[in-house]
Amino acid sequence: MPEAATLTVEDPRPPRKLYRSSDGRWLGGVARGLAGHLGLPVIWVRLVFVGLMLADGLGSLLYAAFWFFVPLGVGGVDVERPPALATETAPDGRRRLVARKPDKGQIVALLALVVVTMVFVGNVNLGSGAKAYLWPAVLVGAGVALVWRQADNARRARWMEVGRRKRTITLLRSAAGVLLVATGVSAIFVLQGSAAHLGSVLQAALAVLVGIALLAGPYLVRMTQDLSEERLMRIRAQERAEVAAHVHDSVLHTLTLIQRNAENANEVRRLARAQERDLRNWLYKPEGTGKDEDDEPGTLAEAVKRNAAEVEDKHGVPIEVVVVGDCPLDDRIGAQMQAAREAMVNAAKYGGEGGAVQVFAEVEGRTVFVSVRDRGPGFDLDSIPGDRMGVRESIIGRMERNGGTARLRAVPDGGTEVELEMERAET
C-alpha cells in the first residue's frame, strides 16, 4: 500500500480545495484526500479514523459524512508508485486503461476494518435491546458503501474514458448494495416487533416508490439525456475549435504566400494544392482528427496519399488518388509503395502535360494492386537507352525482387499506365 506521503513545500497558492482522492483509495478516498489536504501521511489519517471507530462508531459516521459531502477529485497525496490505473496500448492500437489488481494492503485493510468492527460491536455500550439493531445497521452501512463506491467508479470511468467494463458487473454491485440495505432495514422492522405488519409496510413502501418513480422518472430520464447530449456537443465544439485553430492559421498563411507569388503561376498552383490537401486531410479523416504530415504512415491508404502529396508538391502536377479498401503496411507493400512513388515521379515528370495523374490502389484479399496513369505522350520501354535504369530498376526490378509484378503499358488514347501487383506477406 502507498506509504509515500511527500510533504510538499508550501508555496503561496490559492487555498486548496478538499477532494476525495480517486487514486489509490480503499473505500471512498476520504482518508487519502484529507491526508493530501492536510499534508499528513495517509496512514495517520486512516489510523485516526479506525481509532474513532472504537469511540462508539464515530469514525464510521465521520467517514460517511466526508464521503457524502466531499466531491471526488484528483486530489490526495502524490503517489510514488505506478498509478492505480495505467494506460496500455492494446494490440488493436486503442489506448485503454488497465486497472491495477488489488494488492495485499487492501485485503489487510479490509480485514482490519472487519476486526475493528467486531471489537466495536463487542464493546459498544448499548442496552441489550438496542444491541440487536447493530447488525442490521452494519448491513445498511455496507450496502450504502457499496452503492456509493459504485457511483464513484462510474464517475471516474467517465473522466478517464476507461474502456467500459461490462455493465452487468456495475448492475450487480449496485443491486447487491440495494439488497443489503433492504435486508438491514427489514431486519430493523422485524426487530421492532412489527413483523406482523411487515407485509403491509412493504406494500406501502413499494407503492410510494412506484409513485416517486412515476413522478420523477421522466425528469430523470430527460435530465440524463440532456446531460449526455451536452457532453457530446462539448466534445464536438472542442474538436471544431481545434480544427479551426489549425486550419485558420495555415489558410491565412497560404493566402499570404499566394498574394506574394501572384506572378508565378506554378508556385500559386502548388500552394493552392498543398493547402487543399491539408484542409481535406482535416475535414475528411475517418476519425475526425487530422494527422500531422510528419507521422509515419501506418496503412496503405495513408502511404499512397503521402507519396502522392510529396510528388505533387515537388513536381507541381496534380495527382488524384482513389483508394479502395486498406491494409497495414508490411515490407513487401513498403517496396510496392516505393515503386509506386517512382512511377508517380515519372508520370509527373514526363506525362504531367496531359493533366492530372490518376493513382488507384486497391486491396482485395491478399493482393494489393496499384496503378499510376498519366495522359502524357507515352513512352516505350524498349526505346529507353540502356543506361537509364530508373524504370527498370526502381520500378520493375524492385517489384520483382520482392515477389510482385510490374507492368508498363501505353494506353490506346495516349498516356502511360504502370500497374503494380503484390501479394501481402503472410501474417
Place this chain on the structure above:
Amino acid sequence: MSDASEPTGAVEPNAGATGAGAADAGRAGGPATPAGSAGADTPSGAATANDQAGAPDPAGSAPGRHVRVVLVDDHRMFRTGVQAEIGQTERTGVEVVGEAADVDQAVTVITATRPEVVLLDVHLPGGGGVEVLRRCSPLMADAERPVRFLALSVSDAAEDVIGVIRGGARGYVTKTITGTDLVDSIFRVQDGDAVFSPRLAGFVLDAFASTDAPPVDEDLDRLTQREREVLRLIARGYAYKEIAKQLFISVKTVESHVSAVLRKLQLSNRHELTRWATARRLV
C-alpha cells in the same frame, strides 16, 4: 418561400447566355493554361472566371445539341465561374436558365424553369443537396420532361457523395472538373446516363465490397464481375471510350453497366450502403 413567378434574392433566371459579368472565356490574357490541365486550379474562386484563357471547344457535345441547365450552389463566385466556362450557348450548347443559392430558391427556380439538368452542390444552406432532391422528386419522376440532377461538390466524404446519389442524382463530379468534361457530363445526364467520377467509383467499390453478410436481394446487393471491372477502370481514370476499348465492348454497353450500378446504389437496402462506413475497411 417566395412566389414561383417572382424568384427573389440571388435567383437570376438568365434570359440569354450572357455570363453575369464574368470574364469572357475566349478572352486572351492571363497565363495560358494548357488544355486539360484545368484540374490544377481549384475552381473555388475567381481563378476560374479569369483563368480560362481559350477554353477548348467541348469535344463531347454533338453539334446542334441543346440543354437547359440550372446552377445550384451557395458560392456566387463558383456559379459565375461555371457560367463563364459552360454558359456560352452557341459554343457549348448549354443554356443556363437559372441560378439558386439555397434549398428554397433552388426548388422555386427548378419548378419555375423546368430545366433538363440541374447542377447541384452537395452542401447548401437549408438542408443540403439531398433536401433539394427530396423536394424535387416529383419532377424527377416526370415521364414527359424529367429533371435530372448532377451533383457537383468539393466534398470527399463518402456519406455526402453517396447520399446525393441515393437521393436521386444521376452522377457526381468534383469541382475540379474541366469545362469540357463538365459539358460532356451534362449531356450524358440529359441522355439519362450516369456520370461517375473516379472518386465516386472508388466509394462504390468500397461500399459493395465483398463481405460475409449475405445479400438481402441478390439483384441489388451485388455488383457483377463486369460492373466491377468497369468501376475499377473509372477509378483508374479511364474515360468511357477508353474503357470500351479496354474491355472490347461498346461505349453504350459501358454506359448501361454504369447505369446499372447507379440503380443498385439507389435501390439497395444493404446494410453497408445505408450505414456508410467512413472508416476504411482494413482487409
